[in-house]
Amino acid sequence: MTDAPKPNDTAVDALSEKHAGQELARLAEVLARANDAYHTQDAPDLTDAEYDALKRRNTKIETRFPHLKRSDSPSDQVGAVAAAGFQKITHAVAMLSLWNAFTDDDVVEFDRAIRKYLGLSAITELTYTAEPKIDGLSLSLRYENGALVHAATRGDGATGENVTTNARTIADIPEELAGAPDLLEVRGEVYMSHVDFEALNTRQAEAGDKTFANPRNAAAGSLRQLDATITAARPLRFFAYAWGALSQPLSDTQLGAIDRLAELGFQTNPLTALCDGPDAMVAHFRKIEAQRATLGYDIDGVVYKVNDLAWQSRLGFRSTTPRWAIAHKFPAELAWTRLDGIDIQVGRTGALSPVARLHPVTVGGVVVSNATLHNEDYIAGRGADGGTIRDGKDIRVGDWVQVYRAGDVIPKVADIDLSKRPDAAQPYDFPETCPQCDSPAVREDGDAVRRCTGGLICPAQAIEKLKHFVSRGAFDIEGLGAKQVEQFFTDGWVKEPAHIFTLNARYGSGLQQLQNREGWGQKSANNLFQAIDDKRQIAFNRLLFGLGIRHLGEAAAKDLARHFVDWASLAQTVDLAAGEPALKDTAKAALDQSPGWQELLSIDGVGRTLVHSLIAAFTNNEERASFDRLLKELDVQPLEAASADTPVAGKTVVFTGSLEKMTRAEAKARAEALGAKVAGSVSAKTDLLVAGPGAGSKAKKAAELGIETLDEDGWLALINDA
DNA sequence: TATCCTCGAGTTCC
DNA sequence: CTCGAGGATA
Numbered sequence: 001m002t003d004a005p006k007p008n009d010t011a012v013d014a015l016s017e018k019h020a021g022q023e024l025a026r027l028a029e030v031l032a033r034a035n036d037a038y039h040t041q042d043a044p045d046l047t048d049a050e051y052d053a054l055k056r057r058n059t060k061i062e063t064r065f066p067h068l069k070r071s072d073s074p075s076d077q078v079g080a081v082a083a084a085g086f087q088k089i090t091h092a093v094a095m096l097s098l099w100n101a102f103t104d105d106d107v108v109e110f111d112r113a114i115r116k117y118l119g120l121s122a123i124t125e126l127t128y129t130a131e132p133k134i135d136g137l138s139l140s141l142r143y144e145n146g147a148l149v150h151a152a153t154r155g156d157g158a159t160g161e162n163v164t165t166n167a168r169t170i171a172d173i174p175e176e177l178a179g180a181p182d183l184l185e186v187r188g189e190v191y192m193s194h195v196d197f198e199a200l201n202t203r204q205a206e207a208g209d210k211t212f213a214n215p216r217n218a219a220a221g222s223l224r225q226l227d228a229t230i231t232a233a234r235p236l237r238f239f240a241y242a243w244g245a246l247s248q249p250l251s252d253t254q255l256g257a258i259d260r261l262a263e264l265g266f267q268t269n270p271l272t273a274l275c276d277g278p279d280a281m282v283a284h285f286r287k288i289e290a291q292r293a294t295l296g297y298d299i300d301g302v303v304y305k306v307n308d309l310a311w312q313s314r315l316g317f318r319s320t321t322p323r324w325a326i327a328h329k330f331p332a333e334l335a336w337t338r339l340d341g342i343d344i345q346v347g348r349t350g351a352l353s354p355v356a357r358l359h360p361v362t363v364g365g366v367v368v369s370n371a372t373l374h375n376e377d378y379i380a381g382r383g384a385d386g387g388t389i390r391d392g393k394d395i396r397v398g399d400w401v402q403v404y405r406a407g408d409v410i411p412k413v414a415d416i417d418l419s420k421r422p423d424a425a426q427p428y429d430f431p432e433t434c435p436q437c438d439s440p441a442v443r444e445d446g447d448a449v450r451r452c453t454g455g456l457i458c459p460a461q462a463i464e465k466l467k468h469f470v471s472r473g474a475f476d477i478e479g480l481g482a483k484q485v486e487q488f489f490t491d492g493w494v495k496e497p498a499h500i501f502t503l504n505a506r507y508g509s510g511l512q513q514l515q516n517r518e519g520w521g522q523k524s525a526n527n528l529f530q531a532i533d534d535k536r537q538i539a540f541n542r543l544l545f546g547l548g549i550r551h552l553g554e555a556a557a558k559d560l561a562r563h564f565v566d567w568a569s570l571a572q573t574v575d576l577a578a579g580e581p582a583l584k585d586t587a588k589a590a591l592d593q594s595p596g597w598q599e600l601l602s603i604d605g606v607g608r609t610l611v612h613s614l615i616a617a618f619t620n621n622e623e624r625a626s627f628d629r630l631l632k633e634l635d636v637q638p639l640e641a642a643s644a645d646t647p648v649a650g651k652t653v654v655f656t657g658s659l660e661k662m663t664r665a666e667a668k669a670r671a672e673a674l675g676a677k678v679a680g681s682v683s684a685k686t687d688l689l690v691a692g693p694g695a696g697s698k699a700k701k702a703a704e705l706g707i708e709t710l711d712e713d714g715w716l717a718l719i720n721d722a
Numbered sequence: 723t724a725t726c727c728t729c730g731a732g733t734t735c736c
Numbered sequence: 737c738t739c740g741a742g743g744a745t746a
Binding site for chain 2: 216221345347348366367374405411550551552553555605
């Protein structure tokens with residue numbers, strides 16, 4: 001496959017405009033035929049490498065003659081896949097992201113919060129490691145009995161892509177480890193040095209291939225090559241800085257563990273230091289910042305971690321980040337450019353979101369042409385950022401604006417140069433009707449966003465709702481992403497979720513024929529129908545989340561699914577509540593008159609706003625009918641099991657009195673990590689009371705209700721089995 | 723009632 | 737990733 005016929009690259013430069021047009025037509029035809037062969041038969045007529053080479057040639061001609069790009073250009077094909085892509089790997093231990101610090105005060109606050117959580121006094125010794133945060137992409141390497149068995153990208157943190165073959169080509173990644181634990185997952189960053197990046201771009205340019213915007217993209221692009229021989233030719237490097245699953249600890253300190261990784265043969269960062277507190281951490285940060293330009297590779301900050309691993313494990317994790325680490329980021333890069341226009345996007349809930357169309361400008365190594373403008377007040381210079389960053393100046397089309405990438409990702413407007421404001425520039429007039437459906441767009445009292453009132457009449461809302469329905473946390477149908485949903489909607493095939501499940505019956509044969517030219521063949525159509533059928537069995541919480549009811553997110557969907565078991569009982573209770581007067585406050589006798597509301601509000605995490613929203617959705621005839629049509633197609637399963645198999649899973653625990661071996665926050669977090677629910681007061685629903693010294697009324701009440709009660713040691717003994 | 727924390731919704735670029 | 741708002745808590 002590697003010695004596929006090379007397209008004649010020099011010829012592209014020599015191509016006349018006329019011949020370029022003909023060549024694009026030829027490539028469109030050849031690639032379409034290849035796609036068709038790939039999707040409809042099991043025997044592709046081109047190898048992957050040949051296919052890639054032709055596609056690259058096509059892109060190259062399009063880059064040279066942009067106006068010749070065809071409407072059926074192979075570069076825009078939806079279903080066109082050159083190869084199957086990478087397999088998924090589920091991380092044994094999730095790869096989390098880090099909480100960020102932007103100021104010195106944030107670092108002091110980090111230290112303070114940790115001391116508070118652990119119950120340490122201000123003078124107890126607490127040291128941290130500080131190391132540069134490499135701007136690359138994280139990788140997890142799994143070694144069994146000293147041999148590398150697989151390498152996975154971070155992905156969404158829970159599941160990544162299997163890039164083992166590619167990782168093996170990186171010199172810094174050992175194939176074998178001597179003296180390592182039987183099981184060891186090493187985590188670190190794949191990156192590219194500045195010199196290697198420049199050289200690679202020069203080579204790419206000479207070969208007529210695309211160049212990379214920055215070393216990070218070059219590293220990411222190189223690691224995710226389907227052809228490992230390409231990865232091997234790219235100068236990637238690797239720094240190890242953490243670990244996942246282990247059969248035995250590497251050390252009892254963070255620094256010790258890093259040293260151990262170095263002994264095992266990994267590169268570790270030489271600027272890693274031990275700091276005895278916030279002052280030393282900030283000092284090290286300044287030192288690294290001063291060396292930033294001469295390091296030879298990109299970094300975007302400094303990472304601090306609690307050095308003592310026993311303390312790390314006591315601190316544990318918030319939902320997506322560890323409590324024992326933080327990334328201190330360098331100030332964001334800024335760039336000036338012109339604001340060419342303001343467009344309004346309409347979201348799933350009807351929210352009108354203004355987006356800045358910018359004259360393209362490079363910020364932090366990436367070309368930015370859009371930026372979020374949040375909402376009406378933000379443009380007018382009111383609201384949080386408006387006041388503090390740009391002194392309340394309003395944003396006008398034609399302005400010179402300074403942009404930055406918040407958290408190095410989301411482009412935002414930081415400032416405006418009033419001296420360059422065109423005389424004709426007018427304050428932005430925020431639309432009061434939906435730009436998509438002309439329905440009135442209203443702002444409710446105290447609300448920052450203006451919303452289209454069109455509901456499902458509004459095509460934008462309908463499409464966004466469908467995209468949400470097929471999204472990852474909801475139905476997650478393979479092969480049916482945002483692009484496909486949008487296409488099906490415009491074609492009139494799928495107007496609501498139920499239509500996805502009747503697609504085959506209604507358009508099965510039509511789909512196979514009609515879509516042939518657009519990248520769908522019989523094979524991919526069959527795959528899609530199979531993927532859809534696979535999701536007819538769906539967990540109740542995923543269904544609820546997928547419906548796209550306002551304020552009903554992933555967490556609330558789980559809470560409801562846990563309480564109601566099935567659709568019918570939820571619907572019954574919501575219908576009941578709909579017939580009752582809305583509850584204004586929960587402490588009144590009115591509760592007894594509104595059993596529906598009472599039941600819903602009794603669910604932890606469900607408040608009045610969500611109940612209103614549920615009632616609105618269930619009493620809307622159109623929406624209710626569409627729910628019913630959908631349910632006919634589905635086989636709804638109970639809530640997905642959480643961390644089962646712990647002694648306290650699913651139990652409601654209450655802590656009272658003073659705890660001596662851990663703080664309250666710590667106890668709560670540990671209990672929740674084990675699948676328990678922590679409540680504040682004892683009721684009939686309480687399963688277990690943990691009472692420390694000084695327990696008062698709660699212990700008494702628990703005794704009256706006959707609830708099991710443990711002291712702190714008893715609790716620790718119980719959970720330590722887990 | 724005020725304060726803290728978590729969740730939901732929206733966004734960009736690769 | 738960030739902001740705003742909802743919900744829990746003191």
